[in-house]
Amino acid sequence: xxxxxxxxxxxxxxxxxxxxxxxxxxxxxxxxxxxxxxxxxxxxxxxxxxxxxxxxxxxxxxxxxxxxxxxxxxxxxxxxxxxxxxxxxxxxxxxxxxxxxxxxxxxxxxxxxxxxxxxxxxxxxxxxxxxxxxxxxxxxxxxxxxxxxxxxxxxxx
Amino acid sequence: xxxxxxxxxxxxxxxxxxxxxxxxxxxxxxxxxxxxxxxxxxxxxxxxxxxxxxxxxxxxxxxxxxxxxxxxxxxxxxxxxxxxxxxxxxxxxxxxxxxxxxxxxxxxxxxxxxxxxxxxxxxxxx
Ligand code: HEM
Numbered sequence: 001x002x003x004x005x006x007x008x009x010x011x012x013x014x015x016x017x018x019x020x021x022x023x024x025x026x027x028x029x030x031x032x033x034x035x036x037x038x039x040x041x042x043x044x045x046x047x048x049x050x051x052x053x054x055x056x057x058x059x060x061x062x063x064x065x066x067x068x069x070x071x072x073x074x075x076x077x078x079x080x081x082x083x084x085x086x087x088x089x090x091x092x093x094x095x096x097x098x099x100x101x102x103x104x105x106x107x108x109x110x111x112x113x114x115x116x117x118x119x120x121x122x123x124x125x126x127x128x129x130x131x132x133x134x135x136x137x138x139x140x141x142x143x144x145x146x147x148x149x150x151x152x153x154x155x156x157x
Numbered sequence: 158x159x160x161x162x163x164x165x166x167x168x169x170x171x172x173x174x175x176x177x178x179x180x181x182x183x184x185x186x187x188x189x190x191x192x193x194x195x196x197x198x199x200x201x202x203x204x205x206x207x208x209x210x211x212x213x214x215x216x217x218x219x220x221x222x223x224x225x226x227x228x229x230x231x232x233x234x235x236x237x238x239x240x241x242x243x244x245x246x247x248x249x250x251x252x253x254x255x256x257x258x259x260x261x262x263x264x265x266x267x268x269x270x271x272x273x274x275x276x277x278x279x280x281x282x283x
Contacts, residue, residue: 109184
């Protein structure tokens with residue numbers, strides 16, 4: 001050992017390595033090896049990241065427009081009722097608006113919650129089941145909402 | 158404390174915390190909101206009954222809170238997009254957060270009366 005390297009705090013294990021006896025090579029944490037699972041080779045996380053940003057931008061228009069119409073203009077919440085809904089869904093424009101808003105907001109929110117669950121639920125089982133509940137609730141809500149928009153009947157009863 | 162959730166503090170971290178909390182809140186509301194709207198498929202009366210809860214003064218105030226959460230999440234979401242895609246985004250992230258807050262305050266002030274008009278009229282109107 002030369003005098004210079006004495007200034008470095010060497011642990012008992014690392015001090016044994018030298019040019020003649022190099023430390024074992026450790027694969028970089030995220031390097032893809034033969035043992036990387038297949039699922040890890042798709043771009044899903046990157047696509048989800050892009051989707052969060054694209055859907056977010058569209059939702060600014062859809063959601064803020066929705067709030068403006070429902071809660072701000074024309075007396076705010078006072079006017080809302082079955083007749084008001086019937087009036088708006090008579091137009092395909094608002095049907096498409098609401099359908100797009102439903103799908104984008106649910107998928108955006110569900111993907112956001114998936115991230116939150118992945119961050120905080122540390123036990124494998126807990127994380128798995130929380131996500132199953134999330135996916136079930138999301139599929140149910142999206143299908144129910146879609147069904148309601150498509151089968152709305154202003155003359156019900 | 159789960160590893161990796163403590164960040165560096167200041168505006169960057171707190172805006173992230175607020176973005177996360179508002180996002181989760183909005184999602185839970187959306188779930189309930191699709192369920193209550195589904196009552197239009199049951200009967201006009203069932204739907205109007207549930208909408209009556211939305212017209213209750215306390216719930217009306219909660220709606221103002223919901224708008225506060227959505228407005229913050231939407232404006233700050235645009236800031237996040239700008240940080241990610243605009244080459245000077247990271248440099249100006251703090252200035253953009255204060256811009257977000259300023260726009261938020263203006264829109265919240267402007268929508269106070271329209272959103273709560275129903276409650277103000279029922280409580281104090283003649
Ligand atoms: C109104 C326009 C909206 C915009 C511009 C927007 C924007 C964004 C962006 C850019 C992200 C990603 C943040 C990141 O990766 O760090 C995000 C996350 C999220 N958003 Fe939105 N969003 C909007 C509406 C919504 C709605 C309606 C919901 C609920 C249904 C929602 C729930 C969430 C959740 C839960 C997250 C995850 C938060 C996290 O991981 O910390 N967002 N939003």
